[in-house]
Amino acid sequence: MRLKALLLAVILMLSAIVTACSDQKDSGAKTTNTNDTAPAGEQETTADPDYTSDLPQRDLGGLTINFLTPNSEHDPDWAVWSPRDIYAEAENGETINDAVFRRNRIVEELYNVKIANDDTNDSLGKLQRAVTANDPVYDVVQMRFNTVSTPMTNGYLLEVKHLPHINLEKKYWNIEATKAMTLGGHMFLLNGDIMLLDKDSSGILIFNKVMHQDFRLPNLYDMVKNYSWTLDSFYETIKGVTSDVDGDGQLTYKDRWGFVGYRDTLPAMLVSAGGLIATKDENDFPVITILNEKELSIIDKIYMIMYDNSNTFNLQKLYAQGFSAIYAEARTMFSEHRILYYWVRLREVETFRGMETDFGMLPMPMYDEAQKRYYTALNSYVGTTLAAVSICSYPEELSIVLESLAEQSHRILMPAYYDINLTSKIARDDESEEMLDIIISTGVVDIGAVYDFGGICGQFMEMSLTDNRDIVSRMQKLMKGAEAAINRLVKGIEKIEG
Structure with missing residues (x-):
């Protein structure tokens, strides 16, 4: 490099x-x-x-x-x-x-x-x-x-x-x-x-290197390179980090967290684990897959991580408390060594380059070691x-x-x-360059997020604001509208000549 x-x-x-x-x-x-x-x-x-x-x-x-x-x-x-x-x-x-x-x-x-x-x-x-x-x-x-x-x-x-x-x-x-x-x-x-x-728009993780050293965590770069960087191993590294720093008896944005993400993190995790909200059939038209067995298994692990309120903080819950500049707040938390892992899109990392805090970059984790390749979600918004x-x-x-x-x-x-x-300007170590190789070369577009048929992707994300795990019931209620949206799209495409 x-x-x-x-x-x-x-x-x-x-x-x-x-x-x-x-x-x-x-x-x-x-x-x-x-x-x-x-x-x-x-x-x-x-x-x-x-x-x-x-x-x-x-x-x-x-x-x-x-x-x-x-x-x-x-x-x-x-x-x-x-x-x-x-x-x-x-x-x-x-x-x-x-x-x-x-x-x-x-x-x-x-x-x-x-x-x-x-x-x-x-x-x-x-x-x-x-x-x-x-x-x-x-x-x-x-x-x-x-x-x-x-x-x-x-x-x-x-x-x-x-x-x-x-x-x-x-x-x-x-x-x-x-x-x-x-x-x-x-x-x-x-x-x-x-x-x-x-x-x-690539969804990635950045990690605080000071906290990584303080908590004596394993070499994360080696985990990525030897394909042991999975949702389970990631989850293990965030445990025991969270602390009630201000001593008020509550866990809030003022405290220290193992992982901070927000609603967009969920579809990014789904993609990184090899799942998709929608894929395409033999005729090259969309098919909803979020309720497939594979995707539901991935979502269970996503909920395990994202809804663990003793280890993970959902940044967008601050909106309900009257906050507006939530991303600036997260940067402050990170610079004060109160976030171990933070989910961001690659462009946002540039907003961290002025801080003195050393950090590294990682691709999002795989579902399990059998996956043997990384996937990086390209954000549709x-x-x-x-x-x-x-x-x-x-x-x-x-x-x-x-x-x-x-x-x-x-x-x-x-x-x-x-x-x-x-x-x-951004990456703080040579190994982050290797991580960038992986991130940039593994971009995936989920057409379920692109077209958001019937609001399925939006609802999948919004459910995280209330820690709602009933994905099957919510998606089934949306399925009729999703199928109608797909049919409209198909008819529009079929009108195209030649």
Whole structure:
């Protein structure tokens, strides 16, 4: 990883030279193939053909590719989830911003295009109005996972098969996430190195290293690597940590806890243990699985951990006590060594980087040792995906630009995200880097969380606020509505031609 960080510095220096030179060239100058013009440092990082595009040499004549992205800075709790991965106006010294800017400039120079962006808190409304009016103002839309249903079924999106230069066999695309989001054989959505918000949404654990040492716990990294990191072994390590620090006879946010999570932790645990709220049948359509024997067995263990009020604190219960800034409160608790494990999404870890408390990162635990692989839930509320807009009149040219952006993202954006922004600024030890390898490479999209059929996912989470264990009864009451929601989705997809 340190080598990657050094290599990134070379990449950014060389790409800056490319950018400076490109500013001096005539905008109509002939472009050349990506593989012929990549700076030497980048060429070395992409020698593997799996990460090297097969794009043709093309001059796209100054074409502008317009992105539409979901800004959320109007809401303080959501500001951190605004896109930073698609567009940058200029370099400003921030690692991710500058990598995005340089990536885009390289692609612009290679194919004589301009990349533009409308970052707005009304992205889906603008998409609907543009398509309805047949106004091709947008070419690509970035959407939260849980907002894709209406654009897919209402004809706002273009199927990937109409983007001829998108090569999903290349490893800068996340084919697993892409396949998980297909419906009835129709593929609209793309995920991969081109974006960060999908990876940012990964549900993980951070642990307080001071408390880990004080309580003489086993080497957690070794447990992950030897596949003994399971729900049961995790549960054993949180026992005996909680203490009534303020001596008031009650266990509250003012005390010390073995584990702190919140409602979103439950579906993340379900995924990490190999379960899903919904999967797909032989026709590639959704099927509810949360009441299957396997999932119910996992949920029993989730309740064992999440509802153990002598070891686990559900942060969102503070809302009922009049709190608003609950995540800031959790950061305070963690910095004061009053949380051993805290469940977060990867992007949120950056809010901890200013504190002096040493911490490490871990993937969520497996169900048992027989599982033999880790799964990391991508959160449907904050994670994003990309799609071409249906009324784009130049899909071939668009596919060239998207494929090139994905390739250059692997060369420039991912090293910046991984080695500098994450490793150097956040992770506090070398072994956390290895944990990040596992986390980033094991992302899973649960379509039951994405579409929340009949409110099943929402209710599964809300039940945690009252420690309600009657999952079967609650889900059975919702099943009729869930099946109706699936049927509406299926009918919407079946209307799609070709």
